[in-house]
Amino acid sequence: MHYVELHARSAFSFLRAASSPEALAAEAARLQLPALALCDRDGVHGAVRLYMAAREAGVRPLVGCELTMEDGSVVPVLVASPAGYRRLCALLTTAHLRAAKGEGRVTWRELAEDNGDLIALTGDAEGPVRRLWRARGAAAAAEAGARLADIFGPDRLFVEIQRQFLPDDEAENEFLVDWARARRLPLLATNGVVQATPAAGGVLDVFTCLREHTTLDAAGRRLARNRERHLKEARAMGALFADLPEAVHNTVRLAERLQFTLADFGYRFPDYAVPAGETQESYLRQMTWRGAQARYGALTDPVRRQLERELELICRLGFSGYFLIVWDLCEFARRQGILVQGRGSAANSAVCYSLGITAVDPIGSRLLFERFLSEGRTDWPDIDLDLPSAERREEVIQEVYRRYGRQGAAMTANVITFRGRSTMREVGKVFGLPDDVLDRFSRLFHGGDFPHTLELTEQLKLAGLAGGHPRLPALLETCRQVRGLPRHLGQHSGGMVLSAGRLSQFVPLENARMPGRSVLQWDKTDCEDMGMVKIDLLGLGMMAVLQDTLEICARRGRPVDLARLPKDDPATFQLIQAADTIGMFQIESRAQIATLPRMKPETFYDLVIEVAIIRPGPIHGDAVNPYLERRAGRQPVTYPDERARPILERTLGVILFQEQILRLAMEVGGFSAAEAGEFRRAIGFTRSPERLDRMKDKFAAAMKRNGVGDEAAAFILKSIASFALYGFPESHAISFALIAYASAWLKTHRTAEFYASLLNCQPMGFYSPATLVQDARRHGIRTLPACVQTSDAACRVDADDTVRLGLGSVHGLRAGAVAGLLAARRDRPFASLADFLRRTGFNAAERRALAGAGALNALAGHRRAALWEVEAVGEGDELFRRAVAEDAPVSSPLAKMSHLERLQADYVHLSLTTGAHPMKLLRAGLPGLWPADRLREGRTGERVQIGGAVITRQRPGTAKGVCFITLEDETGFANAIVWPKLFEKARLVISLEPALLITGRLQNEQGVIHVIAEQIAALPGAGLPEQASHDFH
């Protein structure tokens, strides 16, 4: 006997099932089921994953869906043909786009109007028939069934029967069998699968609780009655339905009718509308050659040859329209004055460079085009565009919607999964753990914290859950099972998918939580797997800073052309070599700052390497130290194989870039470009380690055939494995280095403008505004406080050494009220505080904030006087009292604020101070403390004590439990290294104290200064403001 399970839900039904599509596929294969239909609730979110996994496991992946109807009943439908699939997508899209996220319902009328090639089941207990049978009896159920029969007809409606070892099964099934026979409808046995195996039953209960916002103890009968709704083999289903063999037999017959799989879903990228008389190919050629003239000037032979080669391949592979569409979007951005720059492997293409999509000349940089596009490649090339974050990027996204319509374009989804800390929090809540335990757990064990020095049991113990807690074993096991399963659907930060015709025919679309955005039901890997084209429109904080800086520079008459920045500016490199990189793109992190004094970049390409080398890939692959030692001449430059010399020469024999892997694969392993591309994708595909292992085996065999020695092969394979943990393509590193260099140049030569823009674009980057202002001070930039008489809404440059804080920096001011102030001031300056209060529309809290921040000092004399006067104003015009009625000068009986009071008020209202660093006030009371800028005078091994506000705490996965802490004082930054043992001992103090006192041994080598912590304590100094910190990211 054969059996096909035609009604299975995966965890992509979001809290309504407990197993991933991959787990279902694997179990179906183990049970020798020939096919499996995935019917997730209101979507096909898991269809691609099932398709990929089932295809590999030898199971035919069928597509279906449970449709939630307008009356709340749920109708499972199965897709018989591509046309049926398009109808399903359209039905789901219509339902989702007219409702709030997650509330889409299909109307009976819509289902009746367009259901061709969809085959319906009567459903399980939530189905229209059984639901009514339970609530209102046989007649009502028969009526509901009749409606389904009218819609789908007798050949496309199956009466679904399930036997799940429940006492009520039989009465219900008796009715269904009688009714089916009376209507001459076929029976269909299913197990209404919600989990791959019985072991996942606990997860299902937990999901039920999460959905119902309850706990396991309180959920009662809402939990599953047993764990029988799992995949079962043909023999078991045959035994269960021994009295109704046709119900099992029909599963095979129906599966044969379901001819559709995602292999046939028929997606096509849209054509670009070219001028009359042009084809896409001819137009692309025309635009490329025109752009090349502008980029390269006189076209040399190598440039011509490369462009011809690329154009020929692009046209032959049918990608011309894609390039034109991306080019046109870049043109749109430029017309709107929006900075745009392509990143990623597109920078390997001279065509992209010529079209102005990327800013890197791949020919001059000797970049490998095959990393971007190669012969035999079937998937689409990947072009990512960096745009300024926030509103400017949204303008480009909305332009895409405008051009292709809400059903022609959508953002890719981002599947939010259960991960570390959130898993424990959610599952713990369902298990009834007290809130304070979960809260302590969350605060003690940050998401980005390195988790492996303490067992989960110990972590929970530290959070207050006793080790012998009776629920602990089940909790730990459930957390393990839940981890990685989807929680809900979000939207990708910038990936947009377009299609020829309506995108909603190929994949259902939903509303995003953000107004004006729609999201498709697949994530970016699904889209890639299905050959859909994605354009990443990524918001980059630093692009916004660059844009803002350029605008300020232009306004001040010191314009800068980013394209014409000298790439060898000594002052810029001097700053970078000194690791004075706060605020710079990509090279401002603690790890980068610790590397720069050793690396000492001297050229632009050094910066490219600097950007690429501090990544988990090279760090794990032990590439960092060898490179730096070789660069410093302390280690000889060697190559694993002489054939690798030309490939690894620029990186001193160390593998740093994905292109190097590709070239090694081709030139050392003898792979074709397409094979090398496949190898590269396997490296980047984290979902399937098996896929990478297979490719590594293939590569190892190829190297052996090519006579590569065992040691060399092992070295190459280890370096490759590390790239599974994120490594950059060289072209991407160059694109990022361009932005990094631009930010460094601007910090060097347009310092005030750069800091003003950094403050305007917060939040972004590693450091808080407070740290940026202190850093600016160390670069000779004065930051003046916000002032109602002089400040704009944003920060402004008043002189080459002076930045004026914007009124937007004051917390709690409404943008409209600030705009009203600026408009009133444009009419005429405020003559007095009374005049200001009369002509502006700030509420009481805003008035207090302005006074507390010192923004009214120009009118009131000092903050206290302003605070005194603003209280004399009531809410509303008629309540204006003395202060406004009389234009008398302000006379306050209150004393001026002390230095400490001003500091505290600054942090309350601005989260920064334009005055001295808080540590300056404490210094006198801490005589043994080393100022950060004096550490460089210390000797390695010397015992020192440092103290300051914690501005970063990090335990990166690459550091094996070591914690890095950066303290800030009035002279700069001091870095401390905390070994795992001390970290666990002082975890609470390190994690929670805003300011620390660290005693330890100084390490001062090659200009890199650290304190190896031996003792850690809270910094005494109550009353000092708390500073923001960049923790565990």
Place this chain on the structure above:
Amino acid sequence: MNYAVLRVDEFALHALIRSDPALAARPVAIIAGEGRKAAVTEVSPEATGVTAGLAVTLAMARCPGIILRTRDPAAEVEAHRLLLAAAFTLSPRVEFTGAGCCTADLQGGDPVRTEAQMRRSLTELARAGLAARIGAGATPLLADYAARQADRLLIVTDAREFLRPLPLAFAAPLPGHAEIVRNWGLRTLGDLMALSKAEVGLRLGAEGVSLWERAAGESVRVLRLVEPVKTFVADWAYEPPVESIEPLFFRLRRFAERLALELRGAGFAAERLGLTLRLEDETEYRREFRLPEPGADVDSWLRVLHAHLETVRTAARVAGVRLVATPTRPAQRQDGLFDTGLRDPAAFWENLARLAALVGDDRVGTPWPADTHEPDVFTLERPLESVPAPANPPVHPPRGQALRRFRPPWPVRVQCVDERPVGLKGEFAGGAVRAARGPWRGGGGWWKPGEWAVEIWHVELAAGGIYQLAHAAGEWRIEGILD
């Protein structure tokens, strides 16, 4: 000196430490709030670096050995009664002002004797484990400020000079106003008094004027008097129950200290002491002691109690203790002439309460199916006041025969073929199985120790009878008969 205020700062903490000697001289903090908002509200001086308002996690970080507790209402009630008893020794007109604070109206009393009594009260309170302070002044407000400022006892004579340096928080500004005056840089009552009352009123409205008056000590009010106690009872429940005499005796000492003070305040002496020990096995041990001489001397009471308790051996741990002092002038009580006894419908509830006292609260009520799939699990609900209206008939009436459950179920051995029962062997039923239906499977509670999983069958025996068989935890049982 018209009013006195008796005050215990960090009252919840002191009440807790008073009730649990193990906490004395240890770093202890009272915490409140849930989740992220959990914070320290009161803290002992031994908890170095921890202050009120600090997040719990931060408190744990700063003082690793800190003992975190939530408020103990029972301990606070005991401590309040003690404080009130002390206040009644100063005056019969006493107000319960708030947590850890009582105000006594001293008007009409002799100042010299009152001051001496205040000092005695402080000593007695300290002996009873409560570190109180007393302030006295012309108004309740001044007395309150004095109590806050006192080392032990402070009597205010020059109000203006006394008020000037006091913290502004003494005047209890509204939260919004507190922030405003803090931003104005005002720290003391004198700072606020230095401002014009009218200007403050202009900015802070009527409440601002009131604040200014409170700062100037100008505010007067009428006390809300409490009745002196008429019954002299102390009761405590142990969690967990105790099995040695020390904690029991510690508690009795605390009781005695309070009851003696209450008796003295009311002008009584005890002639008998009634001791009740509630045991963990839900029995009680009672004993009444006639004191050799009526009095309110703590030590003599404790001698009587101690001598007796040393000889007592109880069958179970002590879950609660109660001490009743019978005053020498007992209150008169007139029995009702028309009490109707059990004929009153209310007697039903009384009977029920008695039943509950006999068999336990959790064993009385109307059985109701529990919200679980686990078979035959019920909860006991409070019986309904009236008979409910009949529910709509079920859409699908139960089919087949009703199950008559055997309680407890009958153990049985079952022979299976192809995982289906074919024969039963048990003490009360057995034989070949003629027909079997099932299985029906259920399970739950996997997340806690009470996990259950069961497989149910209905079997018809060749000898007659249809039984419900259950297979759980490797054992078979007959749960009932279908008839």
